[in-house]
Amino acid sequence: MNNQLNANQNVSPYIYRYCTAREGLPRFREKLSRSDAVTVAFLGGSITEGYGASDPDRSSWRALTEQFLQAAYPALTWTFVNAGVGGTNSTLGAHRLQSHVPVSDGIDLLFIEFAVNDSQHREHSAEGRAETIRSMEGIVRQCRRLSPQADIVLLYSADEHNLAEVDPFFISVHEEVAVHYGLPSVSFSGRVRDWLAAGEGTWEQLAPDRTHPNDAGYACYAGLLREFLDHVLKPNSAQSAQGTTVLPAPLLEDSYGQASMRDMSGTYGVKLLHMQQRPENMVNWRYAAEHLASDSPEAEFSFDVNGHGAGLLLICGPDSGILEFAVNGGPFQTVNPFDEWCPLFWRPVPVRLASQSQVEAMRITVRNTAMKDERSTGTWLRVLALLEH
Missing domain, CATH: 2.60.120.260 (Galactose-binding domain-like)
Structure with missing residues (x-):
């Protein structure tokens, strides 16, 4: 990943290595300071849904992130939307976004997690890359159009396929979209890769089926995301107070920016x-x-x-x-x-x-x-x- 977490600040190497802030979360940070109600949505596959956790609504990375936000900002009323669906890749994600996430009503933060299912459902090919871009930027463009006040974070979970690649193909494709739209991204996969390389344990200790984390694996994911959020949501963060409001031209003209499920x-x-x-x-x-x-x-x-x-x-x-x-x-x-x-x-x-x-x-x-x-x-x-x- 192209890690650019404001090197001029006192940033933990732990997150500097695995997270890229880019535009950051300027709208979300501002909303936390001036609102009393906030909506956060999680769109992804079974890892977002929490499969493998002892209790998906308490010990998955999603649930742990919800708990962190509630504890950090206890005066706010929080609404969390679990739009994780097992076995779904970003193509179906783009089509079901408006049915499963209240983007038309207005959300404030959207986490997107499809790197694993995209890699397991597609070929490492030019068409696999193109379909992934169509889908990921379709999700981004729909969210920007219908919830322009929302910030977006791309998350890259680990599985045995992307852990085996020096430069994981589909994570790199997701990064193309993140770069084009100035979106922050967090690589759970990169953190796990270094954990394994350091001899701290085996992948099966974090994900017994080599894809879905157990409670220890989800705690690893949530810990990295918590540090990232803690950094970009600081009041003295150097990120712009205003996020980009004008959409750039799409990477692909036939992207799924108008996709729907009827x-x-x-x-x-x-x-x-x-x-x-x-x-x-x-x-x-x-x-x-x-x-x-x-x-x-x-x-x-x-x-x-x-x-x-x-x-x-x-x-x-x-x-x-x-x-x-x-x-x-x-x-x-x-x-x-x-x-x-x-x-x-x-x-x-x-x-x-x-x-x-x-x-x-x-x-x-x-x-x-x-x-x-x-x-x-x-x-x-x-x-x-x-x-x-």
């Missing part, structure tokens, strides 16, 4: 699909899970978008089948969403249906089929939400 009320021409409740044994989704479902090969529906692209958020599991879709009356294309996790449980799975370089109006028609993956026990189509950007 419920199924926007569908029409619905045939042989019916609303169902949450499947049993569904994971990675703490929100309402009412969805349209059918195992009929004649089931279909349509929806309209006006943007760069569209997709679906499916509920996939042991009996999921193969679907097909067409754009603006064109030929139908098949999509098989079944993967290695489907035999184990039901979970949300995003699928991309259309992607265009320019904004255009599209009518998407989705049909079920009688086809299925050889590992599947059925041909069910379950649609939880519509995705567009």
Whole structure:
């Protein structure tokens, strides 16, 4: 990381090595001094949700950070939003931001944590880099547009993949976005890497499954973040009293700055699909899970978008089948969403249906089929939400 934490100040080497202040948190610092109510949101995957902690709402890095802020500013009324969802990368994060974080109502600080899921769900390639930029800057641009008073921090958690890389690919891509928008970033991964190199212990001692921290691992993460916050929120911090309010041009024109997740009320021409409740044994989704479902090969529906692209958020599991879709009356294309996790449980799975370089109006028609993956026990189509950007 390009560590630039105001070297002219008395800054602990502990945070100087792993944190980059850039613009800092000027709006948030000012809000702490002049307001009586503050809202902080946490957007990320299972590490943000707190998987692996003995009590996610007490001993995860998120919960420990909440406790630190409440103790440091006890006179304020705090609202904390846990928008961590296991198994979700920054693409789905950009689409579900407005549904799971009250950015339209106004938040004051947003933590974003997707480095691990981005690295586990994408190829180290030019397209993997581009998709990550589209997603991360889409989150940033949405937040800046809808909650312009909010500050944003990017967080980089550790896993066995980025710990094995000299210059972790996806952390570097997230840093491109952080640099472009002047956002502070904190590398939990860098702290863990040095901890391991110093022979202080093994990765399994902090994360038994080599991805999700236990209480000791989360305490390590929270300790670094606490020192960073303590530094940038000091009244004598050299960071500007006014953050940047004008958005720079996007790194990519087709970034997800207009992404959204819509419920199924926007569908029409619905045939042989019916609303169902949450499947049993569904994971990675703490929100309402009412969805349209059918195992009929004649089931279909349509929806309209006006943007760069569209997709679906499916509920996939042991009996999921193969679907097909067409754009603006064109030929139908098949999509098989079944993967290695489907035999184990039901979970949300995003699928991309259309992607265009320019904004255009599209009518998407989705049909079920009688086809299925050889590992599947059925041909069910379950649609939880519509995705567009």
